[in-house]
Amino acid sequence: MGIDIGGILSFLASFAIMAAIYAIFSMGLNVQWGYTGLVNFGIAGFFCIGAYTSALVTTPLPTGVLADYVDQAIGLNQPFLVGVLAAAITSGLWAALIGLLTLRLRADYLAISTIGLAETLRLFFNNEPWLANGPEGLVGLPKPLYGLVPPQYYNYLYLAIVLAFLALIYIAIERGIRSPWGRVLRAMREDEVMTSANGKNVFLFKLQSLVVGAMIMGIGGALYAHYSAAVQPSLFTPMFGTFIIWAMLSLGGTGNNKGAILGGFVVWAIWSWSTFLIRNVVPAGFQTRAPYIRYILIGLLLVIIMLRRPKGLIGEERQVSRF
Amino acid sequence: MTILGVEDVVSGYGSMEVLHGLSLKVEEGQVVCLLGPNGAGKTTLLRTIFGILRPWKGKIYFKGEDISGFPPERLVRMGMAYVPQEYNIFPSLTVQENLEMGAFIREDDIGPRMEEVYELFPDLADRRKSRAGELSGGMRQMLAIGRALMLNPELLLLDEISTGLAPFLVDAIFERIEQLNEQGVTVFLVEQNAPKALQSSDRAYILEGGEKKAEGSAQEIAEDEEIGRLYLGR
Amino acid sequence: MDGNGNSPILSVRNVRKYFGGIKAVDGVSLDVASQRITGLIGPNGAGKTTLFNVISGLYKADAGEIYFKGERIDGLSLHQTFQKGLCRTFQISRELKLMTVLENLMLVPPGQEGENLWKTWFIPLRVRRQESEIREKALQALDSVGLLHLKDEYAGNLSGGQKRLLELARTMMAEPELILFDEPGAGVNPSERRVLAEHIRRLVSEQGVTVFLIGHEMELVMDVCDPIIVMDRGKKLTEGSPEEIGRDPRVLEIYLGGGSQ
């Protein structure tokens, strides 16, 4: 009997870590899109900002031999939590900037501007090696509480940390959404003029929603960076950084945080399962191309959800205000 | 012969019921006007007849055929034309192009018909190449009617075409309507300018709150003392 | 000044609003007296709704001044005029369809602490207390317009008449000093319209609110409003008591061929 329980558990732990991080992104998007109707097609941008900010804040400047190989403009050598906080704040600031520019305009302008920001950031980190070591990116990000448990069990500890963030964010958003604050967001989603006629400053609330969502995404980015202990510009692609999250939220249930989390786990399961399948089933000559089957899969998934089940698996509750 | 029949039509927008079961008739060759205050449901009725809104209940007949729920594209081919009250021209197209669009479904030579329309509205002929959006209010209304006439319709539905126009223009437009009617076009018009409309019409209906309040020959309606009271609550 | 010696709560001075070449509102001046129901009538395209849009701040006036309680409010946006105590309704009901009837009303009250995200996180008890007060008030408002049984229904599922009643309840929640009603009777059957008229009258007599109302249904306007202002082609044509307006040949002319011609 060669069943390796430890192996399976460790596989499940790393699966759960990634799924939980994506569930956090999905909740961030849920604030923006699910409750407010703001279209952010550049989640990858906030993902990227979060990851790099935390990397630059938590790592020390390279010294000695390392300094010959690694260029890094900032290296504050601060603890993990400071890095996560910085990630959230920086991400929120960028969102505020984009929001100030586009939130008074047609809704689609936000969509195209966020794509622009995401792409520009990716190019920037790729082409400016002095800032964060260009295409090679940064490695050796500190792992929080490393050493507390034996290294082979560290993933379980990190999973606990990620789940703690997930729970905290879930509670914070739920409280916000079920409060009058969330009521205003949902009202704007339906009719901005009417919300304005009820005395709410629509622009300010939209800005808040965009920023809060982006801060959550920034936290997600930081958690991802410390999990893989490395950041590279090539991670933040439109598919891996943005689009898969749209598929998660749409599948799970737009306007429902439980749905957002469920979607994160389900779609990540599909994604990693198909990776596994491709690795083991597809002939060797086709290995480099096969992963792109997932592009088609996720793309079609979103189209089909929108056509057949726009509310997702768990839709919005009828009475959301409950405080 | 009845060219247009409306029977017990209930209609509205979304969940808002505007017409609460309305019946009326338009005889071929006549000018019939529909009067009533704002919000009476006049425009809603025209939109329902022309298939922009679907009647919730009731039937609409055109030349004896049940057309309830037919889309506008189909009604145009059957010989009905509609001039809405607002947004009734294509502003970035030229006058000439606007008229061409009126005849979109015609495959044959529309030149002669266009000349007839220009004859009816000589002012438009002088501005063929102007963008319609640059025209004055009166010219726009003429263009809107001209557009509807391009298909030589048997029945013309006009929605408050005199609104907001200077009196001499209103006179000019009603003159054209009478002229058209003499050429054999049946006209069903919605108006707020009751005196003018009644002068040019054969028959009139009064609508209020989505219900028919009175009907009769144009003369009867014009002379009816009650009607003033009904509307102005004296 | 009106008969009661009150100074006007709302003054519009030479307001103009053009759309391209169309003079929607063309130099209108008028006063709305405190604690009365002033009517605004006129044919389609007269500029009534545009005037409301300008007063409430949905549109910016091209020229002219607007005073509310002596304070200039032209240039303020829609949410700012609301915060000053001016509540408006829309020609076509604009309820928030995918929110419940109760939520539609709970949204309205100004100064909700829970609209601040920090406070929902850090002083939830205070927010909760205020929230239950607001709920109580919303339930009362629903009760008074007879919609209490529908409180948990999506607002989009209400009938036309019920939506108008919901709108009325909304104006109660706002506790404004001036309500701009844009065709409250549109899409409502005559018996519901009478109920509505009665509610509007009570708003004024019991709560001391001022009402400025665009109406088309003559029975409603002539019954409820005094004075009545008439607009035509972007300008103010005349103003007077219902009797005066009913006798005015110019008004008759723009409505129906009763007298003149």
Add this chain to the structure above:
Amino acid sequence: MLELTVYGIILGSIIALGAIGITLIAHISRMFDFAYGDKMTAGAYIALLVSTLFSMGGLLQGKVGPFSFNWGLMVAFIPAILITAGLSILFNRWVYEPLRRRGAIPILFAMVSMGIAFALRGLIYILWGADYHFYSPSVRPMIFLPLGIKLRTDEVFIMVVAWALVALIYLFLTRVKMGKALRAVADNPDLARIAGISTERMIVWTEGIAGALAAVGGVLYGIETQLRPEMGWLFLLPLFAAAILGSLGSIRGALVGGLVMGIAQQVSTAWLLPTYKPAVAFIIMVLVLLFRPQGIFGRR
């Protein structure tokens, strides 16, 4: 600098074609089509497929005049245009039309177009891999213009084709009944229906034309540089920036916007790395949104 400007005009001609396509869709189908860039990619790869088939059969291998590519590619334009236009029409039928019937909010269309974009890109990755492809491995002949400007003959071809197409579209919209009807729908869809113009039919036309433009733009860009699955995605920002700069909705605006964007991107390489071109487009778009959100040719 002058040379960069000339290169900018060449790139700008291609961008203008795409920006016109996006503008038509934005104004008649009333949506932002985020799959547009990937439709360009699709067009380029279909032409690659067809010209590869020709070369396998040894057909049409003669070079076209002074250009680097052969007749096989010239012929391949036709299936590229037809298939891409056909795909656009099918996407409309299968996806957008049902959404319109349901009365979905505008943003959903943008989201769904994003889904289509990824599906298309995935397909191209699978069929051709992530590597670069070229239409023609041969040397690219140059011509020398006064003022020391060097141009590839291919680039002259690109300009001529792009401008001829722009002229054709313009004539179609102003001289042909169907084109005028498209403008009528863009102006006032309700009135167009009243006049008997079926808006759904006009949308099919729009999708077809815009798809055809995408295919040509993609092939032209493939001739100018090389083919890779991400090419269309990287074009998306400049395309939208050009369309927004030229106030969405105006053909003339899209044309000028495309040229401005092309020139700005090329000239920027005097100071910036060429890889920053999409970022340059983004920055220009941000500036436009900041100072003239209605676009240069905006009517309001």
